[in-house]
Amino acid sequence: MNSLKGIGEMEEQIKYGTSVIEYTLEFAKRKTLGIKVYPDKSVRVIAPMDTSIEKIKEKIISKAGWIIKQQDFFLTFHPYTPARKYISGETHLYLGKQYRLKIFESDKEKVKLQAGNINVFVKSKADKYKIEKLLKKWYKNKADSHFQKLFEECIPFSKQFYTGEPVLKYRWMDKRWGSCDKRGQIHLNLELIKAPKKCIEYVIIHELCHLAHLNHSTEFYKLLDKQYPDWRTTKDRLEKLLV
Numbered sequence: 664m665n666s667l668k669g670i671g672e673m674e675e676q677i678k679y680g681t682s683v684i685e686y687t688l689e690f691a692k693r694k695t696l697g698i699k700v701y702p703d704k705s706v707r708v709i710a711p712m713d714t715s716i717e718k719i720k721e722k723i724i725s726k727a728g729w730i731i732k733q734q735d736f737f738l739t740f741h742p743y744t745p746a747r748k749y750i751s752g753e754t755h756l757y758l759g760k761q762y763r764l765k766i767f768e769s770d771k772e773k774v775k776l777q778a779g780n781i782n783v784f785v786k787s788k789a790d791k792y793k794i795e796k797l798l799k800k801w802y803k804n805k806a807d808s809h810f811q812k813l814f815e816e817c818i819p820f821s822k823q824f825y826t827g828e829p830v831l832k833y834r835w836m837d838k839r840w841g842s843c844d845k846r847g848q849i850h851l852n853l854e855l856i857k858a859p860k861k862c863i864e865y866v867i868i869h870e871l872c873h874l875a876h877l878n879h880s881t882e883f884y885k886l887l888d889k890q891y892p893d894w895r896t897t898k899d900r901l902e903k904l905l906v
């Protein structure tokens with residue numbers, strides 16, 4: 664079913680093998696058909712004004728392999744986030760393991776990991792905002808030690824193709840697990856502290872490979888395959904993570 668999204672924009676989909684490609688179709692004054700795949704896996708097709716829907720579908724089918732490859736290659740962050748209540752008994756992840764949240768009222772506010780529990784001490788149990796803030800700060804502190812250590816363990820292989828000093832940064836991000844820029848700065852999503860170490864390692868290696876190729880080209884994947892042969896399994900695991 665087609666539905667109008669904005670003026671001149673339509674939501675469409677086509678079947679390709681066992682996959683369904685959803686895309687936004689837009690007509691514009693241009694000569695050729697353009698297809699763009701975004702990091703959130705959305706696909707945008709811009710077609711010349713007079714192109715028939717059949718012709719457009721034909722073109723998308725011919726590019727379907729490429730579209731799916733692009734969608735798979737982005738290191739996107741699509742968490743399944745159950746609504747958080749920040750109450751005792753709720754489970755929260757840390758380094759891939761589930762812990763039970765326990766809330767205690769105390770004048771001294773802190774978070775402590777103890778025997779399968781994440782104990783949060785807070786002035787008022789009802790202050791969900793404060794509990795969330797304390798937890799985020801605790802995760803950040805954990806990331807300070809784990810991320811840097813894993814990063815240093817991963818760096819040596821990048822010396823084959825990168826002469827500079829890669830720098831590690833991290834922050835809470837909404838859409839990506841990591842990113843890399845030309846200056847050698849690698850950003851990790853702090854959410855990764857909830858994932859198994861193998862997954863954190865994979866994101867670091869993926870981003871370090873971008874120091875050789877700032878794209879998702881065949882060369883990029885050759886390098887990644889060589890350095891982390893099992894990356895597809897790890898990526899799957901990461902994508903199924905409940906954060």
Ligand SMILES: [Zn+2]
Binds near residue numbers: 736737869
């Ligand atoms: Zn990438």
